[in-house]
Amino acid sequence: MLPSVTFLAKFSPAHRRTITASAIHLTPWQPSSPQAEHASLSMMADKCKSMDQLKQIHAQMIVTSRIHDTFAASRLLNFCALSASGDLNYALKLLEHTPMPNLFMWNTVIIAQASSSSPFEGLLLYADMRRRGVVPGKHTFPFVLKACSNMKSVRCCEQVHAHVFKFGLDSDLHVVSGLVRGYSVSGGIGDARRVFDELGNRNLSIWTTMICGCAQNDSAEEAIRLFDGMIADGFEPNEVILCSVLSACAQSACLVLGEQIHEYIEEKGMELDVILGTALVNMLLRTDHWLKQNSAFMD
Template identity: 60%
Template sequence: MLPPKTTFFAKRPLASLPNYTCFPHPAPRSKPPRLSLLADKCTSMHQLKQIQAQMIISGRIHDNFAASRLLSFAALSDSGDLDYALKLFSNTQEPNSFMWNTLIRAQASTPNPTESVHLYIKMRRLGVIPGKHTFPFLLKACSNLRSLECCKQVHTHVLKFCLELDLHVVNGLIRGYSSTDNLNDARQLFEEVSDRNLSIWTTMVCGYAQNYCSNEALLLFDRMILDGFEPNGPILASVLSACARSGCLDLGRRIHVFMDENGIEVGVILGTALVNMYLKNGAILMAQKCFDSMPERNIATWNAMICGLAVHGHAEGALNLFRKLESEQVVPNDITFVGVLSACCHAGLLDFGDKIFHSMRRVYGIEPKIEHYGCMVDLFGRGGRLLEAEELIKGMAWKTDVVIWGALLGACRNQGNIEIAERAVKEILVLEPHNHGVYVVLSNMYAEAGQWENVSRMRKMMKEGNLKKTPGWSFVDGHK
């Protein structure tokens, strides 16, 4: 019921009212922004923790929608913290499906995608119903795991929850089967989709390209064009990346021709993909031509060219390009220095490589990673400075692995230094006790040095440990 209307001010003129002192009305207070909206706008974990503190004080932390915004930033943002997101999740009483999906998505892209599958299993045991957004993230984990059994089990759940017609889910299934070399099931799913979108076409083409089926990839790409689908830049870049990984040069060239014929603008992303594709397939001149014709480049473009030239033994070209990068005041990153140090290894430029390595931290503020140490071990090894290489490994801030000790062992084999090789083998066996390859290398070194007693000892150790050398194999793409 509304209050009765008053006519007091309407009947009495303003001049007849008592002469009270008038105070200005205070400006209306603006409502504080919703904390969940602030969580969407934060740019660092420090800001997120401040927002979380306010949520705790105001009691909003128990609101799943508000808490889910915190979780999303911590789990998915580049400046987030997945471990912190997991703690937030574990302290949530009844996490909603969005929270589950967020963590499944985040874990799918980590070096250990198995955690994504474990989350889904836990989710189902607690009776939480998965939705159409759950399975694409879960299938991404299966793809990264390259687990056919995992894909099949998830496919069963997709059918159970009647999501087999959802295009995003089907796309995830096709990618999952393709990543596990099960192209027949992937193609069957593809053909069963009556209303395909561009993403599904691209996934199937990439599936063939990644599995070295260049003929099938070419035929399907042409069929996609005939069916009226014109791939855009990002999708073409995705296919070109698949060509780079698998060695499908013909498909990469076909895409380049398609781009020229249709006047598709070659921006930074697409241009970098072309450069990378040609370099990975050994087409150095075409890569250089694409690189030179690009009106704009980013550090990824420079890295693709420098690292590609270094890998193919064009050390001088890679180092000249690095000097050009510096002259154009482009800021290098850690990947740039992997390429430069690799070029130094190929050219045997020990002093220059040592100078570049120490300039990383001093000049550019880049902390050398294990890849850079590996390059330096290779460089010292080629120069015969094995003791310095060993000391460099021992002084690393990073945890050593088999690869870097293996690099030292390879250098010892080339230089015939048995003493350091024995120490390297000892370190490798601590990390991988059943690594049979090091026994073979050391045994061969003993044989070359005429130390037949040690050769017999190595063979006896291999026999007692039931260790056998794995036969080598190679793959040749016969497609022309």
């Protein structure tokens, strides 16, 4: 429930500041200017540890009219939506009561909903944002595509993809990586590959997303071909790629490459964490090289 303006209005301005400041264990003070008070409230919101503290700061913002400033409101919303101690429903109410939410506020609630148990709500928020005439940015689409991924909906990815083209972000690496991941997680590996192939300049993140997508969609041979292409382009594989390629090697019985990757890991002195170690052992099990398997575990 949002703080009541009527209740707080019964007190004098000085008394209201004392009440709200003491409630969150802060020493009451008189800011030297409206700008100083604005900055102070925003900093207080950034340092919140609980919803009780945030509600007191919210109340102070209301009685000092700072809540109408979108930057100050966005600090409150950020805590509510993304903090482990926050409250997503409260964040949505804040958004609803903000006359003109800025893009940062929309992005914040979209990613929060996309990561929740109701990712479709993230798509509804995006649709609401567009109805209000807010133009999405390059940080918006990866959040919306995360909702598509969590829903495993190729159709949703296609619709968002059309908007990516509409707003001229089809060459942005961050956005394209979200598209590739969205399609591949949703089972549309062919669509993911087309997006990948149309991109001229690729970075390691794009290669990683595409290779992992193929490995996870039982396209082991394609993952290995992409890995070869990545090496030819001069990129060094990271641990995530190595895990995916080792899995592809095990699936396709490409044991020579698997052993080469094993040697590469040893040469680089890479630490075998649980994920990489398990991928390596699964590949080695296919080769019948039990000594290498035991060595990998003992190291």
